[in-house]
Amino acid sequence: MQNILFDFISKYITLTEDEKNALLSLDLFHSVKKGTTLLAEGQKSQKSYFVLKGCIRVYYIIDGEEKTTAFYTELDALTPHCVLNKTPSEYFIACVEDSILLISNSDMEEEINSKFPKFEIMCRRLSEELLAKQQIDFDEFKTSSPEQRYLNMLEKRPDLIQRVPQHQLASYLGIKPQSLSRLRARILAKKN
Amino acid sequence: MQNILFDFISKYITLTEDEKNALLSLDLFHSVKKGTTLLAEGQKSQKSYFVLKGCIRVYYIIDGEEKTTAFYTELDALTPHCVLNKTPSEYFIACVEDSILLISNSDMEEEINSKFPKFEIMCRRLSEELLAKQQIDFDEFKTSSPEQRYLNMLEKRPDLIQRVPQHQLASYLGIKPQSLSRLRARILAKKN
DNA sequence: GGTCTTTCTTAACTTAAGTGAACGTTTGGC
DNA sequence: GCCAAACGTTCACTTAAGTTAAGAAAGACC
Known part of the structure; x- marks a missing residue:
């Protein structure tokens, strides 16, 4: 499981053994049962998710109806909107299958980023890449x-x-x- | 015009005079006439855009028809997909109005980022923010x-x-x- | 200022999505 | 293994978007 993570990271930056150990010492790995709600509407949260195995989804409840807008599967990363702008969440996040997730919180990330500036670079590249990818998805959807x-x-x-x-x-x-x-x-x- | 830029940057990081001057020395400011094509389908490009004044749009030509998928106006930033994955562009970018743009290329950015690690931080925060914002837009669109x-x-x-x-x-x-x-x-x- | 082109609107018709309801199937809990 | 709830499909009907075409309005160019 850890190798999956390190393989993923190696696409963006090269880690030393020290850095790998620092990461592992953070206790990021979590098993989550199908159906578990990771984040509920109205909640404040600092947590970001990375799917090692399984599937989680984002959904809204609008006029009493569930509207699923996104699925995250193997190697997908998700930082909820509410983490960034520190407002209550507008949506739910739930586990579609039994999953293994990396769960980090923003304090942790700040700390790691300041200790290892390399992570900052990885985060930039990753979010730039995700932004571009999502733009393409959105374009395809519209057209x-x-x-x-x-x-x-x-x-x-x-x-x-x-x-x-x-x-x-x-x-x-x-x-x-x-x-x-x-x-x-x-x-x-x-x-x- | 420069103050608009620095005001924008100040939302993410604090610049010293030296850093401001380094930025200004790059010759980023450009006036672009309405109708100008900034990027064409099939082209490779390294350029990113930041709108100081005016409006630019992204469009595809699908079965001979123009499909506009995005507009960028004052204080919007756009790094085309093709810059990140180094493939020919799938879409066009054109000027909707006479505009004043910041145009940078990835070499420049790499250089600035390595000289001033602060910029790296700004870029991460900015793209994380844009990613989250776009997710919300996409969700609204779908629902x-x-x-x-x-x-x-x-x-x-x-x-x-x-x-x-x-x-x-x-x-x-x-x-x-x-x-x-x-x-x-x-x-x-x-x-x- | 007049002409040509692009853009916007309207209309009639076609196609597909929304709605409400019924019914069979699957799933999960006991 | 049984029951209830959740899920998927189908149907009839309504509503809205796609298509094709025509004409009016606005802009661009000389």
């Missing part, structure tokens, strides 16, 4: 129809369709569960 | 209808509706120009 989005997901994140309930996928695609059902039937009919 | 998105924009970026052509706004809202026209008529009818 395509629900059906295209679904087909696109089939190509790019086929695992999600297996591991996540349909009604959560639906709001992720910006539509209602019934529409996703119909859309899937439509695609099947076209194939034949 | 609302075109009509809600338009009303939302009326509240949060009313300036855009004035300064940007409707057909560009339409794709920004994820719909066709005709639908935007109709939707506006519908909203007007409801008011009375």
Whole structure:
């Protein structure tokens, strides 16, 4: 599990043994059971998440309805909005599957960053990369129809369709569960 | 114009006079005429943009049609995807209005960042903030209808509706120009 | 100032998503 | 293994967006 982390980090910076040990001494690794709520609407939190194994999701409750807007799976990192602007959270974060997560809090990060300026560099590169990636995702979303989005997901994140309930996928695609059902039937009919 | 820049930076880090002068010596300020293409599809580029005054937009050409996905106005920063992953650009960037931009290239940034580690910190904070902000925007987009998105924009970026052509706004809202026209008529009818 | 082009609106028609409800299936808890 | 709840699919109906086309309005260029 630790190697997964270090392999990931090595894409951005090179760590010495000392630095690796400093990281490991922080007790970041956590097992979380499916269904666990990691963050609730209205809560304040300082915690950031990194998925080593499993899947977590972000969802809102709007007019009593759950709207899932994001899934984070292996090697995805998530710093909730509320951590950065220190306001109560507007959304929930929950575990979709039994997962192994790295959970850090901002104090920790400040400390590590000031001790090892290298981490600062990694964080910049990582968030720049994520920002750019998300921009592309957002662009694709804006420029395509629900059906295209679904087909696109089939190509790019086929695992999600297996591991996540349909009604959560639906709001992720910006539509209602019934529409996703119909859309899937439509695609099947076209194939034949 | 320079004060606008320094005021912006001061939200993230505190600069010494030396550092300010180092920045100014880089010749970052540029006037760009309306309609100018800053980046074209297929091009490779190292340039990042920061809008001091005016407006620039990102658009794709898909099946011969322009699809505008983002607008950047005063104090918005944009590092194109192609700069980060060193691939040819998938989109265009053009000037919507006569604008004053800061244009930097990645070499410059590397140099400044290594000379003044403070900048590294600013960049991290800035991109983390932008990432979080964009996540919220994306979430809002996914969880609302075109009509809600338009009303939302009326509240949060009313300036855009004035300064940007409707057909560009339409794709920004994820719909066709005709639908935007109709939707506006519908909203007007409801008011009375 | 007049012309050409781009942009915006309107309309009729098509297609797909939203809504409300019913029903069969799966899942989880006891 | 049984029951209740959650989930997925289907259907009929409503609403809104996509499409195609036409014409009015606004801007750009000479």
